[in-house]
Amino acid sequence: MNSYDFSLEMSVRDYECDMQGIVNNAVYQNYLEHTRHECMKSVGIDFKRFTMMGIHFVVVRAEIDYKSALTSGDSFRVGLRLIKESRLRLVFYQDIHRLPDEKLVLKAKITATALNQQGRPEIPKEVENVVRAHFAGT
Amino acid sequence: MNSYDFSLEMSVRDYECDMQGIVNNAVYQNYLEHTRHECMKSVGIDFKRFTMMGIHFVVVRAEIDYKSALTSGDSFRVGLRLIKESRLRLVFYQDIHRLPDEKLVLKAKITATALNQQGRPEIPKEVENVVRAHFAGT
Amino acid sequence: MNSYDFSLEMSVRDYECDMQGIVNNAVYQNYLEHTRHECMKSVGIDFKRFTMMGIHFVVVRAEIDYKSALTSGDSFRVGLRLIKESRLRLVFYQDIHRLPDEKLVLKAKITATALNQQGRPEIPKEVENVVRAHFAGT
Amino acid sequence: MNSYDFSLEMSVRDYECDMQGIVNNAVYQNYLEHTRHECMKSVGIDFKRFTMMGIHFVVVRAEIDYKSALTSGDSFRVGLRLIKESRLRLVFYQDIHRLPDEKLVLKAKITATALNQQGRPEIPKEVENVVRAHFAGT
Numbered sequence: 001m002n003s004y005d006f007s008l009e010m011s012v013r014d015y016e017c018d019m020q021g022i023v024n025n026a027v028y029q030n031y032l033e034h035t036r037h038e039c040m041k042s043v044g045i046d047f048k049r050f051t052m053m054g055i056h057f058v059v060v061r062a063e064i065d066y067k068s069a070l071t072s073g074d075s076f077r078v079g080l081r082l083i084k085e086s087r088l089r090l091v092f093y094q095d096i097h098r099l100p101d102e103k104l105v106l107k108a109k110i111t112a113t114a115l116n117q118q119g120r121p122e123i124p125k126e127v128e129n130v131v132r133a134h135f136a137g138t
Numbered sequence: 139m140n141s142y143d144f145s146l147e148m149s150v151r152d153y154e155c156d157m158q159g160i161v162n163n164a165v166y167q168n169y170l171e172h173t174r175h176e177c178m179k180s181v182g183i184d185f186k187r188f189t190m191m192g193i194h195f196v197v198v199r200a201e202i203d204y205k206s207a208l209t210s211g212d213s214f215r216v217g218l219r220l221i222k223e224s225r226l227r228l229v230f231y232q233d234i235h236r237l238p239d240e241k242l243v244l245k246a247k248i249t250a251t252a253l254n255q256q257g258r259p260e261i262p263k264e265v266e267n268v269v270r271a272h273f274a275g276t
Numbered sequence: 277m278n279s280y281d282f283s284l285e286m287s288v289r290d291y292e293c294d295m296q297g298i299v300n301n302a303v304y305q306n307y308l309e310h311t312r313h314e315c316m317k318s319v320g321i322d323f324k325r326f327t328m329m330g331i332h333f334v335v336v337r338a339e340i341d342y343k344s345a346l347t348s349g350d351s352f353r354v355g356l357r358l359i360k361e362s363r364l365r366l367v368f369y370q371d372i373h374r375l376p377d378e379k380l381v382l383k384a385k386i387t388a389t390a391l392n393q394q395g396r397p398e399i400p401k402e403v404e405n406v407v408r409a410h411f412a413g414t
Numbered sequence: 415m416n417s418y419d420f421s422l423e424m425s426v427r428d429y430e431c432d433m434q435g436i437v438n439n440a441v442y443q444n445y446l447e448h449t450r451h452e453c454m455k456s457v458g459i460d461f462k463r464f465t466m467m468g469i470h471f472v473v474v475r476a477e478i479d480y481k482s483a484l485t486s487g488d489s490f491r492v493g494l495r496l497i498k499e500s501r502l503r504l505v506f507y508q509d510i511h512r513l514p515d516e517k518l519v520l521k522a523k524i525t526a527t528a529l530n531q532q533g534r535p536e537i538p539k540e541v542e543n544v545v546r547a548h549f550a551g552t
Contacts, residue, residue: 013310014323015440017433019486020189021324024429025171025197029164034289041349047290048297048348051158058207059163064200072324072433073317151448152461153302155295157348159462162291172427179487185428186435186486210295210462211455296465301473302443309439327434335439338478345472 004079005135006039009099011075022069029062032094032108035078043134045127054117055124060089061111067104075099082135088113088121090131142217143273144177147237149213160207167200170232170246173216181272183265192255193262198227199249205242213237220273226251226259228269280355281411282315285375287351298345305338308370308384311354319410321403330393331400336365337387343380351375358411364389364397366407418493419549420453423513425489436483443476446508446522449492457548459541468531469538474503475525481518489513496549502527502535504545 010031018024037047047057070076081093090112096105116122148169156162175185185195208214219231228250234243254260286307294300313323323333346352357369366388372381392398424445432438451461461471484490495507504526510519530536 013306014313015306015309015432015438018429019186019431019433019435020194021328021433022194025200026164026167026429029167030289030291033163033291037290046349048157052297056158056160058204060204062163062200062202062204066196066198066200069196073322151444152451153294153300153444153447156291157293157295157297159295159465164291168427168429171429175428184487190435211460295462296470298470301447301476302440305440305443324433332434332436334480334483336480338439338476338480340476342472342474342476 003081004095005081006035006042007077007079008035008038009075009077010034012070012072014072017072022071023074025066028064028066028096028106028108031076031078031096032064032092032110035080035094036092036110036112039080039082043130045130050114050124056115057112058115059110059112062108063110064106064108066106068098070096070098070105076105082131084123084128084131084135085111088123090123090127141219142233143219144173144180145215145217146173146176147213147215148172150208150210152210155210160209163204166202166204166234166244166246169214169216169234170202170230170248173218173232174230174248174250177218177220178268181268183268188252188262194253195250196253197248197250200246201248202244202246204244206236208234208236208243214243220269222261222266222269222273223249226261228261228265279357280371281357282311282318283353283355284311284314285351285353286310288346288348290348293348298347299350301342304340304342304372304382304384307352307354307372308340308368308386311356311370312368312386312388315356315358316406319406321406326390326400332391333388334391335386335388338384339386340382340384342382344374346372346374346381352381358407360399360404360407360411361387364399366399366403417495418509419495420449420456421491421493422449422452423489423491424448426484426486428486431486436485439480442478442480442510442520442522445490445492445510446478446506446524449494449508450506450524450526453494453496457544459544464528464538470529471526472529473524473526476522477524478520478522480520482512484510484512484519490519496545498537498542498545498549499525502537504537504541 016023016027076098079095083091085091092110094108113121114123154161154165214236217233221229223229230248232246251259252261292299292303352374355371359367361367368386370384389397390399430437430441490512493509497505499505506524508522527535528537
């Protein structure tokens with residue numbers, strides 16, 4: 001079906017559901033962030049290591065279309081495609097599908113950049129090389 | 139400056155900051171949601187009461203532009219304008235400014251609808267009346 | 277080594293770490309709760325189902341000894357023993373060990389009860405039977 | 415009534431409630447931590463500043479008795495008394511009461527210490543002096 005650069009399966013934890021009995025909107029951003037970090041880790045880019053070097057990855061824009069809700073007991077998969085959109089912008093297309101019925105939960109487009117030790121936007125060379133080597137959409 | 143229909147002042151709590159020492163991306167959605175709920179409560183629309191009636195307010199799309207970060211010790215104000223964009227869509231324009239220097243933290247456009255007891259999109263009459271009475275942008 | 281009635285392996289997610297770079301104290305309670313719910317689910321007791329029936333499982337006392345901290349990238353296992361301490365009290369002994377080195381992270385004793393539809397403490401018969409059948413420590 | 419060294423009023427935010435419609439257990443730890451940090455800040459001890467100096471305040475034991483639940487719309491006050499229990503241990507007694515009816519929500523005893531730059535327990539001199547100057551129970 002869809003082809004993703006990376007995907008991660010998780011399950012809803014009850015404390016992530018709000019009084020409506022469904023996963024709270026903000027929690028999906030946690031799922032998306034965790035998947036981005038795991039994706040980067042899978043190609044050797046460790047978020048914590050860069051943070052300790054004073055290099056901060058930051059989200060500059062998030063667009064999220066919520067299509068259906070996850071609830072207690074649900075499993076789901078977050079699929080991710082990464083595209084280097086410009087010199088300073090990485091774009092993560094991320095979809096969440098419920099498992100096993102593959103119902104679409106949300107579609108997101110997350111635009112990120114990195115800030116160097118001086119707080120100025122700059123994608124570290126190491127990240128650039130990894131993105132070029134592992135991700136199609138450049 | 140900007141004119142908002144409603145605004146709410148809050149302060150960052152340390153547990154909301156992540157290992158980068160700044161407020162985690164997902165937490166801003168908590169701030170935005172809390173402000174929407176307080177805004178609605180200020181005009182008599184209680185989120186919990188509707189939830190217990192089986193009417194669910196849901197976000198269908200979130201667009202968030204992150205401009206600068208909040209950190210431990212910061213205070214901020216969330217300003218909100220509400221517009222009924224179509225028969226089934228309420229749009230909340232929400233900006234966060236740091237206090238007291240008014241530095242822009244983020245701009246968000248949150249599109250919401252409500253689902254009736256049958257799970258079908260329908261803005262309750264009571265909400266429609268309140269929006270018409272209290273908010274300019276119809 | 278230790279013998280648990282149930283155990284669950286998880287990994288730290290970066291958003292669970294606070295500005296100290298370690299998992300925030302409150303997050304361990306999430307881990308503990310998730311493990312209790314998964315344990316109960318493994319023997320047929322679904323938290324959500326009981327909630328919808330108006331039966332609420334509640335924690336009445338938590339004692340947590342924090343021994344060492346988890347950080348970004350860590351995996352860990354939550355082990356659990358369940359004991360029916362009295363007619364109205366279930367006690368969950370829960371330990372977290374880091375993996376793979378088995379370093380002790382915390383030891384917890386969580387005392388819970390259930391509230392019936394009238395809000396009065398009462399362990400549902402179904403839960404009592406399951407506890408008697410599956411857990412040694414009665 | 416009770417006499418506290420410090421107290422802080424807050425309100426429940428809807429995203430803090432879980433599918434039972436009440437504040438999730440772990441969230442109370444957030445309330446308690448935030449109150450401790452605000453208390454310390456009120457006497458000149460800034461958590462972030464110490465973190466950046468490599469000095470980490472850590473909770474070593476939490477005992478929490480949950481007496482009643484907070485729900486959407488509730489306001490509450492966290493009262494705190496601080497006692498230096500031993501050379502290396504600060505104890506925070508923290509109670510939460512619902513407002514305005516003063517119903518007891520929980521009682522907590524949080525034992526904390528600090529780790530110096532070498533990761534060894536040591537209460538910074540500055541903190542010791544402040545505790546002696548501002549808090550009775552030494």
